[in-house]
Amino acid sequence: MPVEPLSRTEIESRLAELPGWTLDGDRLTRAYRLDSHIAAAAMVVHVARVQDELDHHSDLTLGYHTVSLSVHTHSAGGAVTEKDLELARRVEDLAPAHGAH
Numbered sequence: 001m002p003v004e005p006l007s008r009t010e011i012e013s014r015l016a017e018l019p020g021w022t023l024d025g026d027r028l029t030r031a032y033r034l035d036s037h038i039a040a041a042a043m044v045v046h047v048a049r050v051q052d053e054l055d056h057h058s059d060l061t062l063g064y065h066t067v068s069l070s071v072h073t074h075s076a077g078g079a080v081t082e083k084d085l086e087l088a089r090r091v092e093d094l095a096p097a098h099g100a101h
């Protein structure tokens with residue numbers, strides 16, 4: 001099923017439920033801070049598992065004590081869609097277990 005691009009207004013109103021996530025150009029982004037590099041690496045693996053489950057993949061960057069995500073929908077011409085919001089929601093759900101903030 002094709003996914004439709006969301007309007008800027010729709011995205012901005014939906015971001016009210018996703019604190020920390022921002023619309024950066026045509027991408028949803030968020031950076032998390034963790035207590036250690038290993039904790040950050042473990043979160044990356046967890047996010048990667050969820051991304052495969054959803055068949056939707058962000059650019060996922062492991063830093064020293066950080067995990068950064070940037071996502072849009074390739075199949076919608078690089079627009080932000082429901083799929084991006086769903087991934088952001090799922091990452092928010094798993095983040096506290098990793099001590100990410």
Ligand SMILES: C[C@H](O)[C@H](O)[C@H]1CNC2=NC(N)=NC(=O)C2=N1
Nearest residue numbers: 055056057058072073074075076
């Ligand atoms: C074939 C596979 O379903 C597609 O390539 C998926 C995989 N992951 C994806 N991830 C993202 N961010 N956008 C997509 O359009 C996309 N498409």
